Amino acid sequence: MSAYFPTMGLEIHAELLTKSKVFCTCSAEFGGTPNSRCCPVCSGLPGTLPVLNQRAVEYIIKAGYVMNCDISRFTKWDRKNYFYPDLPKAYQISQMPRPVCLSGTVNIKVNDEDKVIRINRIHLEEDAGKLVHDDVNRISLADYNRCGIPLIEIVTEPDFHSADEVIAFVEKIKLLLQYAGICDCKMEQGSIRCDVNISIAPKGSDELGTRTELKNLNSLKAIAKAIEVEIDRQEELLENGERVIQQTRRFNEALGETTAMRSKEDAHDYRYFPDPDIPPIIFTEEELEAIRNSIPELPEQRVARYVDEYGLKPADADIIVGDKRICDFFDAAISEYNNPKAVANFILGELMNRINRGEADMDALKFGGAEFAQLVEFMQTDKISQANGKTILREMIENGGNPKDIADKGDLWIKEDNDLLAKVVDEIIANNPKPVEQYKNGDQKVFGFFMGQANKALKGAASPKAIQEYIRKKLEE
Amino acid sequence: MDLTKAKIRDLRKALDNKEISAPELCAEYLKRIDEQDGKLLSYITVTKEKALSDAENAQKIIDAGKSSALTGIPLAVKDNICVDGVRTTCASKMLENFIPPYNATVIEKLNAEGYVLLGRASMDEFAMGGSTQTSAFAKTRNPYDFERVPGGSSGGSAAAVAASLAPAALGSDTGGSIRQPSSFCGVTGIKPTYGRVSRYGLVAFASSLDQIGPICNDARDCAIMLNAICGADAHDATSARVETPNFTEKLGQPINGLRIALPKEFFSDAVDSSVKACVLDAAKELEKRGAVLVECSMPGLKYAIPAYYLIACAEAASNLSRFDGIKYGFRGEGRTYEELIRDSRSRGFGEEVKRRILLGNYALSSGYYDAYYKKALALKQEIIRQYNQIFESADVILTPTAPTPAYKIGEQDNDPVKMYTADICTVTVNIAKLPGISTTCGYTADKGLPIGMSIIGKRFDEQTILQIADAWESGFVPLAPEL
Numbered sequence: 001m002s003a004y005f006p007t008m009g010l011e012i013h014a015e016l017l018t019k020s021k022v023f024c025t026c027s028a029e030f031g032g033t034p035n036s037r038c039c040p041v042c043s044g045l046p047g048t049l050p051v052l053n054q055r056a057v058e059y060i061i062k063a064g065y066v067m068n069c070d071i072s073r074f075t076k077w078d079r080k081n082y083f084y085p086d087l088p089k090a091y092q093i094s095q096m097p098r099p100v101c102l103s104g105t106v107n108i109k110v111n112d113e114d115k116v117i118r119i120n121r122i123h124l125e126e127d128a129g130k131l132v133h134d135d136v137n138r139i140s141l142a143d144y145n146r147c148g149i150p151l152i153e154i155v156t157e158p159d160f161h162s163a164d165e166v167i168a169f170v171e172k173i174k175l176l177l178q179y180a181g182i183c184d185c186k187m188e189q190g191s192i193r194c195d196v197n198i199s200i201a202p203k204g205s206d207e208l209g210t211r212t213e214l215k216n217l218n219s220l221k222a223i224a225k226a227i228e229v230e231i232d233r234q235e236e237l238l239e240n241g242e243r244v245i246q247q248t249r250r251f252n253e254a255l256g257e258t259t260a261m262r263s264k265e266d267a268h269d270y271r272y273f274p275d276p277d278i279p280p281i282i283f284t285e286e287e288l289e290a291i292r293n294s295i296p297e298l299p300e301q302r303v304a305r306y307v308d309e310y311g312l313k314p315a316d317a318d319i320i321v322g323d324k325r326i327c328d329f330f331d332a333a334i335s336e337y338n339n340p341k342a343v344a345n346f347i348l349g350e351l352m353n354r355i356n357r358g359e360a361d362m363d364a365l366k367f368g369g370a371e372f373a374q375l376v377e378f379m380q381t382d383k384i385s386q387a388n389g390k391t392i393l394r395e396m397i398e399n400g401g402n403p404k405d406i407a408d409k410g411d412l413w414i415k416e417d418n419d420l421l422a423k424v425v426d427e428i429i430a431n432n433p434k435p436v437e438q439y440k441n442g443d444q445k446v447f448g449f450f451m452g453q454a455n456k457a458l459k460g461a462a463s464p465k466a467i468q469e470y471i472r473k474k475l476e477e
Numbered sequence: 478m479d480l481t482k483a484k485i486r487d488l489r490k491a492l493d494n495k496e497i498s499a500p501e502l503c504a505e506y507l508k509r510i511d512e513q514d515g516k517l518l519s520y521i522t523v524t525k526e527k528a529l530s531d532a533e534n535a536q537k538i539i540d541a542g543k544s545s546a547l548t549g550i551p552l553a554v555k556d557n558i559c560v561d562g563v564r565t566t567c568a569s570k571m572l573e574n575f576i577p578p579y580n581a582t583v584i585e586k587l588n589a590e591g592y593v594l595l596g597r598a599s600m601d602e603f604a605m606g607g608s609t610q611t612s613a614f615a616k617t618r619n620p621y622d623f624e625r626v627p628g629g630s631s632g633g634s635a636a637a638v639a640a641s642l643a644p645a646a647l648g649s650d651t652g653g654s655i656r657q658p659s660s661f662c663g664v665t666g667i668k669p670t671y672g673r674v675s676r677y678g679l680v681a682f683a684s685s686l687d688q689i690g691p692i693c694n695d696a697r698d699c700a701i702m703l704n705a706i707c708g709a710d711a712h713d714a715t716s717a718r719v720e721t722p723n724f725t726e727k728l729g730q731p732i733n734g735l736r737i738a739l740p741k742e743f744f745s746d747a748v749d750s751s752v753k754a755c756v757l758d759a760a761k762e763l764e765k766r767g768a769v770l771v772e773c774s775m776p777g778l779k780y781a782i783p784a785y786y787l788i789a790c791a792e793a794a795s796n797l798s799r800f801d802g803i804k805y806g807f808r809g810e811g812r813t814y815e816e817l818i819r820d821s822r823s824r825g826f827g828e829e830v831k832r833r834i835l836l837g838n839y840a841l842s843s844g845y846y847d848a849y850y851k852k853a854l855a856l857k858q859e860i861i862r863q864y865n866q867i868f869e870s871a872d873v874i875l876t877p878t879a880p881t882p883a884y885k886i887g888e889q890d891n892d893p894v895k896m897y898t899a900d901i902c903t904v905t906v907n908i909a910k911l912p913g914i915s916t917t918c919g920y921t922a923d924k925g926l927p928i929g930m931s932i933i934g935k936r937f938d939e940q941t942i943l944q945i946a947d948a949w950e951s952g953f954v955p956l957a958p959e960l
Contacts (some may be wrong), residue, residue, distance in 0.1 A: 040579045044799050046680040047559045047581060051714050079795050081841075083818055090798030142803070144752055208495070271841035273850060276685035276792055 004200040006231050006426040007208050008166060009158035012173060013151050014183040015127060015191040022126050022150035023050030023093065030189050031245040032142035034132075042148035044088030046375065049277050054220045056150035057100070059182045061154050061291045062126045063152055066103030066176045067119050069289055075100045076280035077124075081271045085142050086129040094186045095152075098280070099123035106176070108168040117169050118157040127151045151271060152182075158197065158208065167220050170194055171322075175299045177323040181429045187219055189272065194223060199244070200234045205341050209234070214258060216251050224249040226251035277401075302327065310340035316348055325362040326352075332369025350393055359397060366400030382463035387455060388412040412461045421454075421462040425470050428453045439475050447471070479503060480641050485550055485698045488644055492549045493541055499539060499549030499689050503593050504588065505530035506551045510595065510642050513960050516623060518615040519637040521556050522564055523596035531593040537891055538591045546701050548591035553637045553646035553749055557604055558689065558930065559571040559678040561641060563594070566679050568612035569602045571807045571825035572798050581707045582680020582713065583689055590705050595643050599633030600826045604649055604682040606630055607899055610886060611829045618886070619661060619927055620958035625883040628658030635662040640960055645693040649679055650786055651686045653878070653903025656915035659692050660878035660929020663917045663955060665946060666692040666700045670937045671910035672717030674703075675710030681796040683789035685716075685893045686881045686907040694955075696916060696946035700724035703939060719937055727944040733767035737932075737946065738871035740775040748880045751921050754876045756929045759918040759949060764873075766948065771871045777863045778905065780856045782897055784955050785904035786833075787840045787853035794837030800825065832893060857908050868935050873942055876902050878915040878929035902931065912939045915954055916946045925956065 021028050024041035041048040041323065064071050076098045079091040104119035129144040144151045154173065154230040154289065158165050174192060175187040199211035214230055229251075234244050247263040299307070299321050306317035321327050333343045351372070354360040377393055378384040384407055392406045407413050428450060429436055435446040454467045462470075479499055491497045493690050495960040497505075507525055514520055526579040528551065535549035554560065556568045561584070566572045570796040599615035601608065609632025617632045619642040625637040631648030637656035648655040650668035659666030664849035665825065667690050674689045681687060691702035703724040710716040739760060744753050764770050775835040802808035802821025809820030828832070840849035867874060880899055889896040911933050918930040 040577075043803070043804065044564075045559075045577065045579070046567070046575070046799070047557075047577065047678040047716075049677050049713050051712060075889075081795050081798060082813075083798065085801075085803050085814055088799060088804060090801060091795050150570060269836060269843045270845075271795070271843070273791060273795070273841050273846075276683075276715070 002235060003202060004078065004231075004235055005203050005226070006198060006200045007158050008160035008227070009197045010156045010160070010166065010169065010201075011156070011195040011197070012154040012156075012175055013193045014063075014154065014173075014185065015150060016150040016182060017183055018053055018055045018059065018150055020053060021148035022053045022056045022124070023148050026148065027128045028149045029348040030054060030118060030168075030186075030191065034092065034141070034145065038437065039146040040149065042088075044090075044147075050093060050275075052278055052281075056124060057394050058291050060100045060122060060152050062180050062295050063122055063287065064104065064176065065292050066180045067101070067104040067106050067154070069101035069104030069122060070118055071283065072098060072100055074098060074280060075173075077275045078272045079275045080125075082268045084128070085140065086131050086144075086147075088129065088144060088147060091127060092128065092336055093275055093278070094125035095123035106169065106172060106312055108144060108165065108172050110162070110164050110168045110425070113475070114445055115165065116136045117165075119157045119362060120155045120157050122152050125151050125153060127128065130214075140472075141447070158160050161282050163224045166196065166227060167224055169222060175322070179298050179302070180295055190218070193217070196223065196226060196230075198229060198230050198234075200238070209238075210246050212244065212246065212258075213248045214430060215261065217247060218253070222251060223252050225256060227255070229256060235260065268329065273405050306340070309321075310334075312340060313345050317342055319348060319352070323362065329362070329365075329369045331371070333373040333376070335374035339376065339380060342376050342380050343373060344371070346389075347378075350390060354393070364397050365397075367396045367402070368462060371396065371402045378403055378407070382413055382465060384412060385414055385460040385464065387461045398454060412460055415461050416463060416466060417461045418466070421458065421466060421470055424457045425467070425474060428457070429474055447475075452476070478502070478505060478621055478642070480509060480667070481953065482641060483643055483644050484694050485701050487545070488550055489544075489546065490657050493544060497531040498800065499535040499593065499671070500529060502859050502875055503551050503595070504527050506595055506643060512558065513640060513932050516618065516960065517636055517640055518617045518626075519599055519621060519640065519642055520553065521566055521599045521614045521633065522595040524563055527563065528593050528595050530544045533590075533592040535593055536752070542585075543805045547587060547705050549593060550642060550645070551593040551595045552587065552675040553598040553643035554584070554596050555600050555601060555631050555634050555646070555648050556625035557649060557680040557682075558647060558807070559582060559680065560597075561592065563597070565597065565680070566614065567603045568600045568763075569826065569830070570613045572612070572805075574808060577678075577679065582675035582710045584678065584875070586706050586708070589778070594833060594861055598631070598637055598643075598646055598648075601654075602830050603680070603793070604630040604651055604654055605793070605829050607653065607835055607896060608889065609633060609658070610638075610890070611827055613827060615883055616886075619926075620960060621632040621663065622883065622924065624645055624885055625926070626661065626886055628661030628879070628883060630654040631666070631692060632658045635659050635664055635666065638662070638692050638694060639662045639793075639958055640932075641957070645691055645698055646675055647689060647702075647706075649682075649687055649689050650907065651682045651688075651789060652672045652900050652907050655690045656903050656913055656929070656931055657879045657900070659915040660917070660927065661883040663920075663927030663929075663958070664692055665695050665704065665914065665916045665950070666690060667696075667914040667939065667943070668906065668910045668912060669703060669707065669939055671907070672715055672937070673707050673912070673937065675708070675713040675716045676712055676912055677712035677716075681792075683792040684796060686785075686789055686848055687793060695950050696943050697728055697915065699914065700728060700943050700947075717937070720939060722892075724939060724943060727940045728851075728947045730765065730944055732945055732948045733765060735767075735768060735941065736771050737873045737875065737945070738768045738771040738773045739924065740773050740778070740867065740874060740876065742775050743876035748877050749882070752877045752879070752881060752928050755919040756875065756930045759930055760875055762952070763945065763949060766952075768945070773867050773871065774866065775863050775905075777856070777860045778901065780836060781905045781908070782901060784853045784856035784860065785900065785908060786836065787849050788857065788908070790833045790837030791840045791853075792833045792837070792851050794841065797826075797830065797834055811939070829893070842937065858956070860919050861909045864905070864911065872932040872935075873945060876931045876933065878902055878931040882921050882924075882926035895922040906931075906933050910941055911936060913945045914942045916950060918949070920921075920956060
C-alpha cells in the first residue's frame with residue numbers, strides 16, 4: 001500500500017456543435033482541406049472584428065444547466081495574449097473574471113458508490129489552429145480550419161482521488177454533453193480534450209502537494225495510464241527525498257511516460273484584459289428560462305423512462321443509454337415496432353455482441369433502427385427463427401439491406417411445413433432412444449436437446465412453437 | 478475646372494450638370510497630385526488605374542441618372558482602412574506589401590455610392606503619433622509651411638484636402654487623429670460618436686477608442702460624408718444599433734439659445750496664448766449670433782493623458798501582436814519561431830510603435846495591471862461622469878483642438894512625453910466616446926498658420942456640432958495654402 005494519496009482536478013475542453021465558428025460564419029465542421037474553412041476574421045487579418053455566435057452562448061448556458069451551475073447574469077470576454085503560430089491574432093478570446101457558468105455539481109458512480117464532483121466554472125472561448133510539422137523538409141505548416149471553433153472549458157474542483165473517479169467523470173460529462181446536443185465528444189478527433197492536474201500528499205495530510213498538469217491525453221485509456229505513471233513518478237520523487245516541481249507535462253502514450261513541457265517559472269504572463277471588440281452580455285430571466293426549457297432529455301431521465309415505462313432492467317437501460325448512438329438507434333427502432341423489451345434484448349444480445357467483436361461500427365452502420373425493428377418483429381411473430389434472425393442481422397451488418405429482402409433471397413422464412421416437421425422429428429426420436437428413455441423417466445432437461453436437433457435440421461421450416469408442440473406430443477405418446 | 482477648395486457638393490453639381498465627367502475630374506485630381514504631392518508627400522499610394530476605372534463606372538451611374546451624393550467624387554482614404562486588392566500599409570514597413578482580400582465596411586458603403594479612390598493617404602505608423610513623421614513611407618508636410626508637420630495621425634488625409642489633392646478624405650481618430658491634423662492644415666474633420674461608423678476593416682490601434690471619420694473642406698461636406706458611411710454593421714459588434722439621421726438636416730438652422738460650455742481647464746497656460754485668444758474670439762462671435770456661453774470645469778482633464786495612453790497602448794499591444802511575420806507582412810530571419818518573430822517585429826515596427834507596445838504590455842502585465850490599466854479604466858469612468866455633468870447645462874463644449882498651431886518637423890522628436898501631452902485637448906473625447914469636430918477659427922498673425930477649435934457634442938448628437946461648425950464657417954473665409 002502506498003503511503004500517499006493523490007488529488008486531481010480536471011480541465012476539460014469541449015468543442016461545441018454549432019454550425020459556424022464562434023466569431024465568424026465559417027463552418028465549424030471537423031477536418032476539411034487545410035485552410036479551406038477560414039475567412040479574414042478567423043485567420044486574424046488586420047482590421048477584422050469578432051462577432052459572437054449567439055448559438056454558442058446558448059450551448060454553454062445549456063452546459064451550465066446540465067452541470068447544475070449558476071449562470072452569470074452578466075458575462076464578458078477577455079483576451080488571453082500569447083504568441084504561437086497556430087493563434088493568428090496572437091491572443092485567444094476567452095473569459096477570465098466573468099465566465100458564463102460558475103459553481104456546479106455533477107454526480108458520478110464509481111464502484112457502485114455515488115460521489116459528487118464540484119464544478120468550479122465553465123467558460124466560452126475559441127479554439128486555435130493546428131500545426132503540421134514536416135520533418136523531411138524541416139518546415140512547419142499552419143492549418144487554421146480549427147481556429148475559432150467554439151470551445152467550452154469545464155474546470156472542476158480538486159475532487160478526484162483515483163483514476164477510476166476521473167474516468168467515470170469524463171464518461172459522465174461526455175454523456176451529458178452528447179445528450180444535451182452540445183458536443184459530439186469524439187476524443188479521437190479532439191472534440192473533447194482533458195487535462196489533469198495532479199498532486200500527491202502523505203495519507204492523513206490536510207495539505208495538498210505540489211501539482212503537475214498532464215496534457216495530450218487523447219483517450220480514456222491514456223488518461224488512466226497517464227495518471228498511474230504520474231502518481232508513480234511523484235511517489236518515487238518524494239520517496240527519494242526530492243521535490244515535485246510545478247510544471248506542465250506531456251503524456252507520451254507510446255512510451256507510457258510523462259515528460260516536462262514547461263515549468264511555472266517560464267509560464268506565460270497572459271496579460272488578460274477585457275476584449276474591447278465584444279460587448280458584455282446581460283441575460284434576462286426569460287432568455288435563460290427559454291434556454292433551460294430547450295434542453296433535451298438527459299441520460300438519467302432516459303434511464304428512468306426506459307425502466308418505468310418500458311419495463312427494461314436498470315442495468316440494461318444503463319447500457320443502452322451509456323452510448324448515445326445506441327440509445328438513438330433504440331428509440332428509432334421502437335418507434336417502428338413498439339416492443340421495447342424485445343428490441344432491447346436483440347440490441348444487447350446480438351448487436352452489441354457484433355460491435356464488441358469489432359464486426360459492426362455504430363458510426364458506419366449500414367441500416368437504421370427501422371430495419372432492425374422489422375427484423376425483431378419478424379422473430380417475435382414467428383416469421384423468422386432466432387437462428388435465421390441472427391443470419392439476417394449479420395447480412396445487414398455486412399451489406400445493409402432490409403430483413404424482408406434478405407429473407408426472401410435466402411429463403412429464410414418459417415414455412416410451417418407440417419409434413420417436414422413430422423418427418424424430421426420422427427426421425428430424431430427414432431435415432432435417439434436413450435434421451436427418449438430419459439425424458440420418459442422424468443428428465444425434462446433433455447427436451448432442449450430435441451429442440452436443438454430439430455431446429456438445426458429444419459432450418460426455419462417451422463416455428464419454434466410448432467416444433468415444441470410436436471416434440472412434446474410425440475414424446476408423451 | 479478650378480479645384481482649389483472645391484467642395485463635394487460643388488463637384489456633385491458639376492458632374493450632374495455634365496460640366497465635367499467623372500473620368501475628367503479624376504484625371505484633374507491625379508494631375509494635381511502628380512504635380513504637387515512630390516513636395517507634400519500626402520499620399521503613400523496613388524491608385525491611378527483603379528481611380529480611372531472607378532471614375533468610368535461612376536460616369537455610367539451618372540449617365541443613367543442614378544447618382545447619389547458621392548458618385549464620381551474622388552476621395553483619399555487613410556492607409557489603415559482595408560480596400561480589397563489595394564495595398565494597405567498602415568505606413569509601416571510591417572505591412573509594406575500587405576494587400577487585404579476584403580473591404581472595410583466604410584469602403585463597401587462608398588462603393589455602393591460609386592466613389593472614386595484616388596489613393597492611400599499617409600499617416601503616422603499604425604496611427605501612432607500626431608505629426609505623420611513616424612510614417613515609414615511618406616512623411617507628409619504641412620501645406621501652409623513645408624517645414625512644419627501636418628499633424629497626425631491622419632496627416633496625409635488632412636494635407637491632401639488642404640492642398641486640394643482630394644476634395645475630401647477618410648481618416649481615423651483614436652485620440653485626436655482626425656481633429657488635430659484638420660486643425661494644423663486648416664480643414665474640417667469630425668470624429669463621430671464611438672459606434673456611429675463601423676470599424677470593420679480599420680486596422681485597429683486601440684479598439685475602444687478608434688473611430689473612422691471624414692476630413693473635408695467644411696462641416697457641410699463632413700455631413701455629406703457621414704450620411705454615406707454611418708450605420709450599424711453586423712460585422713462590428715461595437716457599432717451602435719441606433720438610427721442614422723440625415724446629418725445635413727440641421728445645417729443652416731439658427732444657433733439661437735444653443736448653450737456652449739467652455740471648460741476652463743482647456744484654456745490653461747498649457748495652451749498657446751495665440752490659440753486661446755483665437756478660440757475665445759470665435760466663442761464671442763458665436764455668442765453674438767445667439768449662442769449662450771457657459772463657464773464650467775473639467776478637473777479630470779489632468780488625468781486624461783495618462784488614462785488615455787494606458788488604455789490606448791494596452792489595447793494596441795494586444796492588437797499589434799498579430800504582426801509576427803508568419804502569415805503576412807514583413808518577415809525577418811531566425812532559426813526558431815521566437816527568433817523569427819523577434820526579428821520580424823524588431824525590424825518591421827518603427828520606434829514609436831515599439832515604445833507603445835512596450836508601454837501597453839507593461840501596463841497589462843501581472844502585478845502592474847491594477848496599478849495602471851485598472852486605474853486608467855477608473856479614470857475613464859470619472860471623465861465620462863464629468864462630461865455628463867457638463868452636458869446637463871450645455872448642448873456642446875468648445876475647446877482648442879491643439880495647444881499650438883503646426884510645429885516644426887523634428888521639434889518634438891526626442892521628447893515623447895511632450896508629444897503625448899500635446900494630445901490633451903482631444904483624447905478625452907475618445908475616452909468618453911463623444912463626437913467632436915474641428916474647424917478653423919483663424920490664422921496666426923505672424924506666419925498665417927491655421928488654428929483649429931473643437932466642438933464636442935453629446936453621444937450621437939453629431940447634428941448639433943455640425944450645425945454650430947457650419948454656422949461658424951458661414952461667416953469665416955478660409956485661406957487656401959500657397960503650394
